[in-house]
Amino acid sequence: AQSVTQLDSHVSVSEGTPVLLRCNYSSSYSPSLFWYVQHPNKGLQLLLKYTSAATLVKGINGFEAEFKKSETSFHLTKPSAHMSDAAEYFCVVSDDYGQNFVFGPGTRLSVLP
Amino acid sequence: DTGVSQDPRHKITKRGQNVTFRCDPISEHNRLYWYRQTLGQGPEFLTYFQNEAQLEKSRLLSDRFSAERPKGSFSTLEIQRTEQGDSAMYLCASSLLQAITQYFGPGTRLTVL
Numbered sequence: 001a002q003s004v005t006q007l008d009s010h011v012s013v014s015e016g017t018p019v020l021l022r023c024n025y026s027s028s029y030s031p032s033l034f035w036y037v038q039h040p041n042k043g044l045q046l047l048l049k050y051t052s053a054a055t056l057v058k059g060i061n062g063f064e065a066e067f068k069k070s071e072t073s074f075h076l077t078k079p080s081a082h083m084s085d086a087a088e089y090f091c092v093v094s095d096d097y098g099q100n101f102v103f104g105p106g107t108r109l110s111v112l113p
Numbered sequence: 114d115t116g117v118s119q120d121p122r123h124k125i126t127k128r129g130q131n132v133t134f135r136c137d138p139i140s141e142h143n144r145l146y147w148y149r150q151t152l153g154q155g156p157e158f159l160t161y162f163q164n165e166a167q168l169e170k171s172r173l174l175s176d177r178f179s180a181e182r183p184k185g186s187f188s189t190l191e192i193q194r195t196e197q198g199d200s201a202m203y204l205c206a207s208s209l210l211q212a213i214t215q216y217f218g219p220g221t222r223l224t225v226l
Contacts, residue, residue: 004155032213043117044156044204044217051213090155094213101146101206101215103155 002027002093004104012110019078021107023065023091026072033074034092035065038106044090050074061085086111115140117218119205125224126195133191134221138207145188146215147180148204149173156204162188163210195225 007022025031035047048059055067065076074091091104118137126132138145144163148156159178160170164185174180177195182188192199202222206215 034214036217041219043219044206046214046216049214101148101156101158103157105155106153 002031002095002100002102004091004093004102006089006091006104006107008107009105010108010110012112013081014112015083016080019076019081019085019109021076021089021091021109023074023076023104024072025074025091025093027093027095029095032094033065033067034094034101035059035063035074035076036090036092038088038090040087047076047089081109081111083111083113085109117205117207117216119203119218119221121221122219123222123224125226127226128197129194131191131193132195132223133189134203134223135187135189136205136207136218137187138205139216141209142207142216143185143210144208144215145182146206146208147188147190148206150202150204150220151200159190192223195223197225199223200225 003026005024033050036044037047038044047063048057050057050067058064063078067074088106088108090106094101120135146161147159150156158171159174160180162182165182177193180190202220204220205218208215
């Protein structure tokens with residue numbers, strides 16, 4: 001069985017400061033991991049994915065995430081937050097076949113001017 | 114850009130009525146998924162198709178729910194005798210058979226009065 005924990009339900013940062021959204025996963029096999037973003041009234045957009053290649057993954061809009069097997073973590077970071085980054089972020093764990101997507105509960109990111 | 118589309122975007126219905134939602138996946142994608150997302154939660158898997166075959170159903174999918182993908186292209190999700198607890202966002206996603214990344218549509222928001 002797979003599960004995802006997003007340690008913070010809400011993160012608030014000031015514009016121009018770093019962003020850290022935390023994700024821990026549980027999986028009985030080598031997982032694939034994803035971060036999706038959901039803006040209000042918009043669909044889920046893929047930010048980045050890890051599929052057993054490089055452990056540091058770069059995504060769109062300056063986001064990146066590092067897979068740490070020993071810590072079962074896949075935290076999302078960005079060096080400098082923009083107002084447009086305010087949204088809901090979901091960490092997702094999947095099996096190798098992509099059939100079993102398990103979403104975390106989400107972290108709402110607020111960016112203050 | 115022909116991404117995943119869903120229709121309608123919003124549906125308001127009275128308890129006990131039947132509703133049907135449509136999803137059009139990205140044209141060459143073999144797999145199609147349905148998820149339900151309630152307020153403040155991450156999406157939860159409902160069911161998925163590989164071409165026209167429905168391969169997996171979640172226990173969340175009660176006997177009032179039925180999904181079809183008759184020609185391996187678009188899919189419909191029907192809810193019979195709707196209940197207030199069915200109020201949620203219903204998301205559709207699609208992927209290629211040999212890829213694990215899922216691409217999401219904008220969702221259909223159902224409100225049951």
